[in-house]
Amino acid sequence: MASTLENDARERAIAKHHTKTGISSLYCRLCDEPISETRRKLLVTDLCVDCATIEEKRNRI
Numbered sequence: 486m487a488s489t490l491e492n493d494a495r496e497r498a499i500a501k502h503h504t505k506t507g508i509s510s511l512y513c514r515l516c517d518e519p520i521s522e523t524r525r526k527l528l529v530t531d532l533c534v535d536c537a538t539i540e541e542k543r544n545r546i
């Protein structure tokens with residue numbers, strides 16, 4: 486059980502590190518939901534579709 490959680494945390498840490506190097510994150514920065522592979526290939530992002538939409542609206546205001 487514990488090791489599964491550790492692996493999960495490590496994967497997320499790696500995903501977050503990848504964001505800085507220009508590779509899309511596996512998990513959303515805001516809600517921690519997995520980002521679809523299609524979306525990650527389409528653009529470099531660390532946000533899921535829902536959060537990206539919210540951020541977009543926020544940036545326009």
Ligand SMILES: [Zn+2]
Binds near residue numbers: 516517532533534536
């Ligand atoms: Zn999200």
